[in-house]
Amino acid sequence: MTENLKQETVLVTAATGKTGRRVAERLAARGVNVRTGSRKGSVLFDWEDESTWGPALRGADxxxxxxxxxxxxxxxPEAMRALGRVAAESGVRRLVLLSGRGEPDAVVAEEALRESSLDLTVVRASFFAQNFSEGAMYEGVVAGELPFPAGETAEPFIDADDLADVVVAALTEDGHAGRVHELTGPRLLTFGEVAAEIGRASGREVRYVPVSGVEYAEMLQQFGFPGPESEWLSDLFTMLLDGHNASLTDGVRRVLGREPRDFTAFATDAAGVGAWG
Incomplete structure (x- = not known):
């Protein structure tokens, strides 16, 4: 594949987030003119304020x-439909959308963005390994307990660095428009096995605690999440971990020509840089 955006401009939304930060860093390293959009950065982009979208997108390729x-x-879906319209009006030609693997409601939003008729690549990802080192489950690891409504279901955790590499390829190489890349890691792991892997790598005692969806929603409310948001998140996780995603794909290999990173390598490296203290 040939890179074709080195002299062009790419807006990265949520550029301070888990994936946006990695994508922005990789694009900059390739010499791409990167706009790092966020709610508080130099390029203002707020999903809750549509008036910020046009200025951030204008002039981006x-x-x-x-x-x-x-x-x-x-x-x-409504947000994606509006974003597609604003992007088209702003002269944007190519979009790469982060989506969730096995999420029917996310597919509805994908289709809403596809209505823009812009070149669209969808990247559907499984759970991120980094959720345990810089995400919602970090505090559980540090506390020694990981409560989650996953039961004994296995998940093919994807490394966020692999996902960022795929996104950058889709943004800078030909041949990705109109495609859906479904990404997983190379191995299925239960949350109990994840806790054991992190424990071995970090030298900590980490235990997975299976809870029901109702219990998890109640826990989120105790941490300050509003009731409706807590229930929605709990329902989403319970659905995602009902077993329908317990399979592997070759998405990373097809795009990057290499195997995805294993969870053990992630845990070892994260522990090595002091991710869990």
Whole structure:
């Protein structure tokens, strides 16, 4: 594949987030003119304020779209439809959209963005390994307990660095428009096995605690999440971990020509840089 955006401008939405930060760093390293869009950065982009979208997109040739809180969230299809319209009016030609693997509601939002008729690549990802080192489950690891409504279901955790490499390829190489890249890691792991892997790598005692969806929603409310948001998140996780995603794909290998990074390598490296203290 040939790179074709080195002299062009790419907007990265949610550029301070788990994936946006990695995508922006990789694009900059390739000499791409990167606009790092966020709610508080130099390029203002706020998913809750549509008036910020046009100025951020205007003059950009491509954009990485990472919707917050999740592409399956209520209101996401409407937001994607509006973003597609604004992007087209702003002269954007190419979009790469982060989506969730096995999320029917996210597919509805994907289709809403596809209505823009811009070149669109969809990257559907499984759970991120980095959720345990810089995401919502970090505090559980540090506390020694990981409560989650996953039961004994296995998940093919994807490394966020692998996902960022795929996104950058889709933004800078030909042949990705109109395609859906479904990404997983190379191995299925239960949350209990994840806790054991992190424990071995970090030298900590980490235990997975299976809870029901109702219990998890109650826990989120105790941490300050509003009731409706807590229930939606709990329902989403329970659905995602009902077993329908317990399989592997070759998405990383097809795009990058290499195998995805294993969870053990992630845990070892994260522990090595003091991710868990």
């Amino acid at each position: 491509a954009a990485y779209v990472a919707y917050f809180p999740d592409l399956a969230a209520p209101g996401a």
